Amino acid sequence: MTLDYYYGDQAEQFSFYRIPKVLFTDSRFKDISAEAKILYGLLLDRMSLSAKNGWLDQEGRVYIVYTVEDIMDALSCASQKAMKLLNELDEKCGLIERKRQGLGKPNLIYVKNFVSAPESKFKNGENQNSGLLKIETQEFPKSKGSNTEKNNTDFNDTESFPFPSFRDGQKRESKGNDAERRAQYRELIMENISYDVLLVDLPYDKEIVEEILELIVDTVCTTKQTVRISGDDKPAEVVRSRFLKLDSEHIRFVVSCMKENTTKIKNIRQYLLATLYNASLTMTSYYAALVQHDMAEGRI
Template identity: 35%
Template sequence: MSDKAFLKLPRVLITEPLRSKLSDSAIVLYSYLISLYELSVRNGERFRDENGRYYVVCPISTVMRLLNCCNNKAESVYMQLENQNLISRKRQGLGKANLIYVNPIAESTATYAKNAHDQCENIDSANAKITFAEMGKTHTIKNDYYQKDLNKIYPSISYGDAIEDIRNQIEYDVLAERGYGSVLDEIVSLLADTVTSTAETLRINQINIPTDKVRWRLKQLTAEHIEYVIGSLEKNTTEIKNMRAYLLTALYNSIDTLDTAALYGA
């Protein structure tokens, strides 16, 4: 089997005392980012900034799928890596994925080694274990939950509550300031109709997909996805006969296509 099928796990992450501050999810993510970094180096100038530093692109939605977790958990894992100086993120603005710089392990270790003894003495290991256990229990979408109880993502939600939840989820106020007008409100209305639908299946990509699965995918949408879909709509030159069906398919697919576009600079 090719070594490309495996992630490289730096031993220091599981043996060095300061790494007690990293959850298992953070260790997995860092290992994954290392693999992306190696790809960036092999691609040469394409993933190199104006200062000559290589970067990787790994949107929150990718982390959510990698770790099988929700948005909040994915962000908290990134923050763990940042707090330990293992990565740094450079924001590019709404609609564009962050650039992620992966710092060498040796550099990170040196940064925190000076006060390692004092820091380790102050760690309350019992509380740390409880914190990470509760975090995983609160945010991670378990496989059995996904398979058996997806309807709890929006349990008996009213249309009005759905509108409010969706606006908060996609940062509606921020997007509204960018002048997207009626198309933004149409997307919110479409999403509300979808998550409150009583139909067993919904038509996506000309395929009938269980409504619960569609809801689960749409729950992963962020402001970046919405702006990406609107941008794609503006670039479209073909006639759209059914705008709502087109938008729903585009929103559903954006969970994957935004990652691909960000990775290849599309």
């Protein structure tokens, strides 16, 4: 089979499953198999759709339905292998928690948020919260779980890293936990954007890169319900989701936009917030326009 090369921005035509880099860089997960980490990415994708569709228990926690058959289809494996991967995520590291429904109904799966959880909370072969969950509803359609393809998630901004959200009347974390949570998110974001590499590649823009990092951390860790972007109040969880998807190329794009901007920027913070928020949507078209311009000028 002979395959062609990618040209320009052709690689952007695909949709992707997102697997957190931390699963490959954090020592806590070094003993987890690559296949189990891939499965975690699939479960994250399904979880975001469940949240959108309101699949929450009485405590507001998102759950999903992802059967052994779903795993077999997605990973092209046998049932024994699918069960082994589920057990690895559940019993070995606590990245998920399964809740039995009985009466022939599929298990509910809770995808765990490991960013804000201290290491001591990770399970060691123990299901810590089993039997304590109260499910609001156990009525599901006859089809297997929720189908992300049929719901067009390829074109929705639903893929997100798990993060704690604050609801009215919910007790806020202590200052100590807030500081720990901020430090964990800061480490995650630095990894996402390849921070150390950016500082080497952009030595004259170090202050801008540092300011962008801190702004992303501030925004991701906000306890407010909304974040003001370009004069509009956006839901904080939507903004947080987008900011946790930013990578080094997005940061390079934002820095480039600042350099090329010819008008006076009155509010740097708001300018950066808007540019970061829209980076994933505008970067591809921006570079495509540059390529077309260079082609027209005979440069390429």
